[in-house]
Amino acid sequence: MARSVGVDVGGGTTISALVEDGTIIEQSRSETGKNPVEVVDVIVEEVDDVLGKAGIGQKDIEGVGVGVPAFRNPRTGHYRFPNIPSAEDVDLETLTSKKLKAPYVIGNDADYTAYGAVNHLQEFGILKDGIGSESMVELVLVTLGTGIGGGVILKCMGKHMIQSSTGGLTELGHIKVSSEPEYLCGCGAVGCVEATSSCTGIVKKVLRSLDSSPEEVRNAFPRGFTAEDVDRLSGMDNTLAEQVMESAGRHLGLASANIINTYNPSVLAYTGGGASSSPDSIFFTNILSTLEANTLPEAWEAVKVVKNPDAKRYGVLGAAEAALKPF
Numbered sequence: 001m002a003r004s005v006g007v008d009v010g011g012g013t014t015i016s017a018l019v020e021d022g023t024i025i026e027q028s029r030s031e032t033g034k035n036p037v038e039v040v041d042v043i044v045e046e047v048d049d050v051l052g053k054a055g056i057g058q059k060d061i062e063g064v065g066v067g068v069p070a071f072r073n074p075r076t077g078h079y080r081f082p083n084i085p086s087a088e089d090v091d092l093e094t095l096t097s098k099k100l101k102a103p104y105v106i107g108n109d110a111d112y113t114a115y116g117a118v119n120h121l122q123e124f125g126i127l128k129d130g131i132g133s134e135s136m137v138e139l140v141l142v143t144l145g146t147g148i149g150g151g152v153i154l155k156c157m158g159k160h161m162i163q164s165s166t167g168g169l170t171e172l173g174h175i176k177v178s179s180e181p182e183y184l185c186g187c188g189a190v191g192c193v194e195a196t197s198s199c200t201g202i203v204k205k206v207l208r209s210l211d212s213s214p215e216e217v218r219n220a221f222p223r224g225f226t227a228e229d230v231d232r233l234s235g236m237d238n239t240l241a242e243q244v245m246e247s248a249g250r251h252l253g254l255a256s257a258n259i260i261n262t263y264n265p266s267v268l269a270y271t272g273g274g275a276s277s278s279p280d281s282i283f284f285t286n287i288l289s290t291l292e293a294n295t296l297p298e299a300w301e302a303v304k305v306v307k308n309p310d311a312k313r314y315g316v317l318g319a320a321e322a323a324l325k326p327f
């Protein structure tokens, strides 16, 4: 029996799962730590917690995989967490090795999500069918949440992840889709798809336009509204919500067309909170129409486009699998 623990460190929540032969046996969740030491403490507590639920300890598992929303510095091996204050230069390996007794691997959360999702694509809803089952690139997965991330799985030579010199990052969220200065991205550049189409980008675009909108449009937004609210209002004739979701979908469609034209994958998958939008929403209909208009016809015929919002499930499954078979 292959038994390991997968941990997905999110901006707000850290989730862990005990996985046996590819099946989740136990799960646990906590609030992510507010500084580097707390982040690692929560990771270790989560591992012990999920093992405790199963009545076993760290000595009873083959390893732990930890997916983090962070950039790895190729020179120092330290991590930069853009969404956690004071976590600019974290020696995660050293901090973790002092506290975790089981063998472990650390990697990018979106890469682990792609690694986990590729074995469970039958759980994804089909937005557009395709015929390219023999593609060299099996899966490109795009995570739609606070930010936008992604992973690319190659089919050749078994299941392989495309990795970069910075440690497993295919930064799909920073594909440029606009030159408009309003789309300032968290990475410091302008026009990244993360700035136009992530949940954060959607909320920011509404906020920029709210004051100049008619009262009845403005009043429809609840206090502290989220991207999910904007998506919901776009299906209720709210003109501002319609415009923002149309723009977010069109820009994400452009980025996705670039991805398809680059990799010619057999599957393009969307996951994360943004993928909870309905297939006939303004968001997804604009993604698909922009995709079709901008993708090479042969690549478009080949690719299957799917979605499933439950990114955390695939994040922990992929992290647990990476603990057994690091890529």
Ligand SMILES: [Zn+2]
Pocket: 173, 174, 185, 186, 187, 188, 189, 192, 194
């Ligand atoms: Zn960016």
